[in-house]
Amino acid sequence: MRSGPLLPRFTRHSKIAAMPTYNPSETEPKWQSLWDDANVFTADDHSPKPKFYALEMFPYPSGRIHMGHVRNYAMGDVVARYKRARGFEVLHPMGWDAFGMPAENAAIATGGHPKNWTYANIEQMKGPMKRLGFALDWSREFATCDVEYYTEQQRIFLKFWDKGLVYSKTAKVNWDPVDNTVLANEQVIDGKGWRSGAVVEQRDMQQWFYKITEYAEELLKGLDTLDRWPEKVRTMQANWIGKSEGLQMRFEAASDSDADIETFTTRPDTLFGASFIALSSDHPLTKQLAETRPALDAFRAECAKIGTSEEAIALAPKLGIDTGLRVKHPFTGETLPVWVANFVLMGYGTGAVFGCPAHDQRDLDFARKYDLSVTPVVLPDGEDAATYTVENDAYTGEGTLFHSASETIVLNGLSKDEGISAAISKIEEMGLGKGTTQYRLRDWGVSRQRYWGCPIPVIHCDDCGAVPVPEEQLPVELPYDHIDLTIPGNPLDRHPTFKHIDCPKCGNAATRETDTLDTFGDSSWYFARFAGPKGSPFDKAAASAWLPVDQYVGGVEHAVLHLLYSRFFTRGLRDCGLLDLPNGEPFAGLFTQGMVTHATYNIGKDASGKMEWVVPADVTDKDGKLIHMPTGKAVTQGDVIKMSKSKKNTVDPNDIIETYGADVARWFVLSDSPPERDVEWSEDGVRGAWNFQKKVWRIVEATDASEHAPTVLATDAKGDALALRRSAHKALEKLTVGIEAFRFNTSVAQIYELTNALLKYNGQDAARMEALGILIRAIAPFMPHLAEECWEQLGGVGLIATAQWPDVDPAMLIEDEVVMPIQINGKRRAEISVAKDMPKDEIEALAMAEPNIAKTLEGLTIRKVIVVPGRIVNIVAQ
């Protein structure tokens, strides 16, 4: 006899007593409270089981959950529930990435307080999140704007300071001269402030930096160990770090009135092709020259307008101005002109390059425009040195050096790599430079001139300079009173009590730093805090035991910044002795999920010429025409894009939960599309999920649960029962692989197949119950509430949330008979059914005997017969 389930179970003896159809609005809250009562999802720090840390990128508390959240957390939840069923102690926490600009924007718009707005939003979002039934350990919840959290973040800042990972320098910001405030790049639209419309200036400000470049090499090398990260993300990070090996070298002044210029190049082999030197418009020498030359100063202003993004600079037409300065070529002694060019970045290398037009496209475009010489020095294989020229396409590939000889050095005949080594050696020998490694990665500027963030724990003293706040004086708490964001500028800067304080070192009057930390700092260590909140800034032992996160799930938009900063933080924390994580990697497995998209709908442009978008819920199909119900206007369907408020193509998860339930919402976002790809929301798709839910319940309803438990093994099944059993175990095998490989859509397909097999099966025997038991447990990570209800109905013991994953019976995967296609010249002409272990020659004989094969082979000569046992027969004939 099996023991009873948690809830009184009502047994059905016949189909006469009408069973109510499955009602998620009743069952879902019921199971959620049972899970809560049993503390099923609370992770045990001291469990003897193997650990599994499942984490989704925590949400910004905007106040509303959206379908993207549902998809993100549903994916993590599948993994978390599956791993629990597989015997792991699972940590699956949730919290809030709660600092940031939207709270300030809301405060600006409504006059409210960012703190009130944020905490109210958290409360508002928690309800729907809980209603979705995720297997989350809510006991570890926190918001990054909690004083307890940012106190510890300030402590980390101080530890980093002690470790030499924090420093300050001046850096450029977008300055809005009307609002007197610093703007984020996204707040700058066409070079103007988003609110004031004033032309934005680039202004230098003293700012704090984290020395991420200290770890450039380790962060790059570490990427090779992240074999459970998408290749794409690793490539993006590697590009971001941008390691390049080359030569830093000085071009010496041609005369006393000229100047030496320090350059960096990755192609010293092309030195003989150099025809000019190009300086960045921000190069110190450029600035100096611009002071006395209005034309150059104007050109600098032109360059600043292009913007700072690499894309903008790369796409802008190449422009320059000759400084009149001349330098000496180190090998030939010839003079080279020094130009200022708009395509040279100050932030990379030395802010100066030598231009070799034949072998660099930018240099070539520039040279053609200003009629500078183009001398090819790398000869592609197969080209004739006497006739080879470069017209409009620079040659950047391999080849043999030519036109590269002087009294100083001869590079002719060398390969590209040999030329690079030889040129570096020579320049080093001449004392003009050194082979070096450059990184594109820059230090992380963390200062934000904003209120709603973690205060930077630093005090500025006229005598002592920048002094870190002594640890015992933490936290530097964000003041709540006297905060008015509707006035331009940073409220902390004008706060009556926050800013002015005595220097902790000398006791004289001093001022607090009024900048707050970049919110990326908040999210760079929250996963450690989840693992153990006790301790400072987190429980070292617990965090070290839980980390790394075994499966992290989130949007690809975080591919570089958040994920790179976190990788830096865990290394910094390790080196400050706060964390035992030898390889420093916070996330062992990463999955980047696609977006939830939806068609957009509009009813044309309004009087001001602005497109009027309408919500999908208001659009109806009337005789094949789309109509906007509130206005009766004709609707035009636009692109299918990511759900966004501005295009109004959103579907509110609350509405879906209310209408169909949490399980259906979860099932839909996991079913059709591969997880890494976008999924298009559709009403039909949701109804499909709804119908599937009902179908499962109908099968359960039609099952006599009085004889067998759902954990039964029908080992003596024969005939149809055996066939069902085979289907069940095959489906189980495939769907398990699907979950492990993050291909939930294929798991769903297997679940459908098994469901269809069960639907067709009439027997009320152990095989039916076994297959159904497998189905229900397989559904559980996807539709946990439905699974619990079915499990209970079938007489399953305990909660399915704590049930073990069913075992695949390997014997059920092996077929005695296999169907083999027979091809002639790669085209399928017949198929035969043979015993699995039939010898090759017998298979061949059978294949030849097939009527259609014999017929097709008539008049042909057989050249070769390929027999791949269990797979295929291919006859090559002419």
Next chain:
RNA sequence: GCGGGCGUGGCGAAAUGGUAGACGCGACAGACUUAAAAUCUGUUUUCCGCAAGGAAGUGCCGGUUCGAUCCCGGCCGCCCGCACCA
């Protein structure tokens, strides 16, 4: 511009060297129903054919292979990233 990815039925897709289109949506036909919904059965890549069967087919061109959606080269198209949104 540089870097990366993707391209398969009406649609979402599956198959990563072995029968292309599993599974789902939609559509069509039928059953049940006064009717609709729900449910069930069947058809559904295109073309020829009553059928058996045949031909073409995974963006385009070529290559490797007995065999290519899959591997390689070139092209076309679309998408993403390129440093203060989170």
